[in-house]
Amino acid sequence: MRERTVFALTVLTLVLLAAGYWVGSSVDLMPFQASTRSVLVDGLFRILLGVATVIFLIVEGALVYAVLRFRRRAGDESDAAPVHGHTGLEVVWTLIPAVLVTGISVYSFMVLTDIERPGDDALVVEVTARQFSWEFYYPDYELTAAEVHLPVNRPVRFLISSGDVIHSFWVPAFRAKRDATPGQVAELVIEPQTIGRYPVRCAELCGFGHAGMITEVVVETDPDFRSWIAGQRAIPSDPIEAGRFLFGRYGCGACHTLTDTGATGVVGPSLDGIGERAATRVAGLDAEGYMRESILRPSALVVAGFQDGLMPPNLGERLSQQELDILVKYLLGQ
Ligand code: CUA
Numbered sequence: 001m002r003e004r005t006v007f008a009l010t011v012l013t014l015v016l017l018a019a020g021y022w023v024g025s026s027v028d029l030m031p032f033q034a035s036t037r038s039v040l041v042d043g044l045f046r047i048l049l050g051v052a053t054v055i056f057l058i059v060e061g062a063l064v065y066a067v068l069r070f071r072r073r074a075g076d077e078s079d080a081a082p083v084h085g086h087t088g089l090e091v092v093w094t095l096i097p098a099v100l101v102t103g104i105s106v107y108s109f110m111v112l113t114d115i116e117r118p119g120d121d122a123l124v125v126e127v128t129a130r131q132f133s134w135e136f137y138y139p140d141y142e143l144t145a146a147e148v149h150l151p152v153n154r155p156v157r158f159l160i161s162s163g164d165v166i167h168s169f170w171v172p173a174f175r176a177k178r179d180a181t182p183g184q185v186a187e188l189v190i191e192p193q194t195i196g197r198y199p200v201r202c203a204e205l206c207g208f209g210h211a212g213m214i215t216e217v218v219v220e221t222d223p224d225f226r227s228w229i230a231g232q233r234a235i236p237s238d239p240i241e242a243g244r245f246l247f248g249r250y251g252c253g254a255c256h257t258l259t260d261t262g263a264t265g266v267v268g269p270s271l272d273g274i275g276e277r278a279a280t281r282v283a284g285l286d287a288e289g290y291m292r293e294s295i296l297r298p299s300a301l302v303v304a305g306f307q308d309g310l311m312p313p314n315l316g317e318r319l320s321q322q323e324l325d326i327l328v329k330y331l332l333g334q
Contacts, residue, residue, distance in 0.1 A: 016054050024050025034173035034198050034219060036191045037115035041175040044111045051100060118189050119155020127160045129167035129180035130312050132209030132267055133251025134200060141229050144318070146251040148200065149218045150192050151225040158188040163312060168204035171217055177203055192219040208307065209267035212254055235326065243330020246323055255310065260334060267310055269303045275332040291328045295319070 024046040033039055125148060126137040136148040150156055160169050162180040169188070170177040173196075178188045202213035220228070232249075236242045244261050247253060253263025257270040278287035282301065285293060294301050298311035312318075319327070 016057055019057060020050040020054035023053040030175075031172045032194070032196075032198070033175075034171075034192060034194045034196060035175065036193050038173065038175040040111045040115055044108060047107065048104065051104070116189060118157065119191055122155040122157040122189065123150065124157050124159065125150075127158050127169050127180065128163050129160070129169060129202065129206075129213070130163040130251075131165065131207050131310050132202075132213045132265075133254035134169075134202075134213065134215045135251060138229070141233065143229060143232050144249060145232055146249050147215045147218060149220060149225055149228045151222045152192050152195050152219050154222070155189060155191045158190070160186045160188060163314070165206050166204050167202045167206045167213065170201045170203035171198060172201070173198035174217075179204060192217075195219050195221065208310070209255055209265070212265060212267065215251075235323070239326060239329060240333070242326045243333075246319075246327045247330070250315065250318070250327075258334065267306075269306055271331060271334060273334060275334045278332060287332055288328060291331055292324070295324065295327065 027049060030038070030042050030045065033042060124139055126139065127148075128135040128137070134146065134148075136145050137143070138145075158169065158176075158178070160178050160180045161184065162182045164182060166182070167180040168177060169180050171190075174190045174192070176188055176190050178186045180186070197216050197218050200215045200217050202210055204210075206213070218228075236245050247258065247261050247263070252258070252271075253261055253265055255265040255267035257264050257266065257272060259272050274291075275287065278290045281290050282293075290301070296316040298313060298315075299308050302308045316324075
């Protein structure tokens, strides 16, 4: 009898371990692995998933077994037998979780220290979240962009902050997420390992345009990255091309619709045909004056039906005089 119990328990244990291994290794819930840390994070996730599977099967199995085996039979009106407890069981079900939790803590800590280790020769990118766009600044190149390009296989140090409320910088393919908090700078180190384009999202509800706070991270070869940098530093000479370029660089399309650029934002007023309307908007302001004021002091000229305080108030500091001229001229041509 005793031998049969031991045999049954051994078979059960092997079946449970096999089930945990199978679920942990074959279930594919994570997005593409685009950074070195994603491999480590996914490894940890698979172990946790496997352990959780075994625990789930034990707990649910015991529950179903007890429900069936000890249910009240028809005609049985007696009380259940009084049971006080079982010291052996108590010790086992305290010890096993304690060992598991300690093991998982140590492993998680190892993964954490591994992925947070600052890389050598890291490229610094300052990320600023704003309602409702992302701005990326490369101090090494004194360059601002609305999407972030990274050379493959070189560590990147993101320094993340916010210009208004709390946002969260999230690149699922990198397994990287960090809150963007006004007045604080959070650091995030990653190393992209696969060339491609991956979505950047905001993971903290930050207002009306939260769902539209999407851009892309582009991982490319070092020469491609360098030519992108060179291209970004030079504003195109064609005035319309230059206007589209600046509209993109400053993330205007996150909130405004402008068919010429493919932008479909709805947080702010549509800019389609703005050139025809601008002159008639405010008495005493000609079209150009209205456009300039709207960009430099958006709160003074909020269009009826739209919320104040959503357009960045500091474009006057971020745009150079030349950039402002280009943008105003371009928008008046729409
Ligand atoms: Cu920014 Cu949600």
